[in-house]
Amino acid sequence: MLRGMVRIIGADDLTAIVNTGDDTVFHGLHVSPDLDTVTYTVAEAIDPERGWGLSGESWRAMEALGRYAPFGALTWFNLGDTDLATHLFRTDRLRQGAPLSTVTAEIAAAWALPLRVLPMTDDPVATMVTTADGEMAFQEYFVGRRHDIDVTAVRFEGASTARPAPGVLDAIASADAIVICPSNPVVSIGPVLAVPGVRDAVVAARERVVAVSPIVGGAALKGPADRMLRGLGVEVSAVGVASWYREIAAALVIDDADAALAPAIEALDMRCVVTDTIMRTAEIAAAVSSAALGAVGPRH
């Protein structure tokens, strides 16, 4: 989706506000999975098969770490050798006292990204999920347990005292259009909205806000969004997504497969755009971006 946005919006006009609730410290390194996925994806350096990390990656450091597994080294969270450079740089800069937003801008510049990337906050926020096996940190659920366990509750530790990163509220207030990408509504979009001030800013901008449904044909295209919504009592459909976002978004983009649901979505006081949302190519991603922008403003 973001690659599609980059195709039709100039670098000076595009800002990505990114979830950091998945951030964690592994092997002493500060890892920001969502920021890195945005960076590597827009840089077209991401591994297309895995959907995370860098293409052409090697795993020698992690393989060598196996020697220390009997003494407590975690080996279930893989960091590739070239990906490690990003975590080493970020960890070092944070240790020097640089805020995450500054380091994020440096990493974006190092990859010559054609957009501005902002973490939702410079403060620590940790997404915690409650499962049948108790509460656990997000990466333990998502990677360690391969999200193969039901989630009954989600909370964002630290969010209540976190402040939006510099530029976040301004970007929302001044945007011609705000696009909620088809990420997991609960654990990818949810943490961003949980930072005090962000949700209010988005609500105030509702007429310019459009979401793209991550649920197509009653299932998530990838990841556990469908099971999570179900676990939280939300209908797993584009209508369920509409009910989830109706207070903050004026429009919803849904897939052709769900065209019959448009009237039910419009009944929730949302405009509905029906199009092909399966972003198999950059061209389709650009078309989805155009459709989304078209739903909330005359400019595009």
Add this chain to the structure above:
Amino acid sequence: MLRGMVRIIGADDLTAIVNTGDDTVFHGLHVSPDLDTVTYTVAEAIDPERGWGLSGESWRAMEALGRYAPFGALTWFNLGDTDLATHLFRTDRLRQGAPLSTVTAEIAAAWALPLRVLPMTDDPVATMVTTADGEMAFQEYFVGRRHDIDVTAVRFEGASTARPAPGVLDAIASADAIVICPSNPVVSIGPVLAVPGVRDAVVAARERVVAVSPIVGGAALKGPADRMLRGLGVEVSAVGVASWYREIAAALVIDDADAALAPAIEALDMRCVVTDTIMRTAEIAAAVSSAALGAVGPRH
């Protein structure tokens, strides 16, 4: 030298007390160069050409870090991909609150080392050298400047309040023999002796202490020991080494090339053993070890 000691001493009877004054944090990782060199060398995993790091190493993480150099990433201190695993493990364990001596024992066990390895202290000590370009941390001098600058003074920051690691004083007090390996007397042996209590313990054991001269034929076999001794006003010869160690050691092993210096060393109240000290093979290293042990005790 240590490989030679391992050949003739059983695992339960051999303890290496290792300098940590070179320890530093690079890229957020706690690096212990001397501990790792001991571990990798005894494990016969060290790169024989470089003399540090692991053999068969790759450098993909460091190469990737070059992307972040314009934003302050240090690139002059190389950590290989498989070597990184050791630093990741150590950093993580220290962050969990484990003392360095515990982590060092775990790393030694992970490599199945046939001896006990102790850091000189669990507390932070930093070797600082004064040069024509001012004072700098040891690794900046040794690696960053390739020790190509004169040193006029050395101090061990933190040493005065450091405590010997658990087992260090006991090992010295109970040892049948204490061998000071032919490391740099100033910056490799010096920091160990600077930890309060260690020098006194060695002085008390002087009759059981033997040093092996790192100066052969008026020069260091490797590294800057010769230039450092000269900078500190010490004669660069086996006699100079004898004068440096005479208070703590009863015997000195010198090379055949320096045989003519034996009377001058004996005049300093030290026994002198002359042998081939150029340890080209493990057999020669074992012979040097036997010669050293023979100088201070009947047991070997």
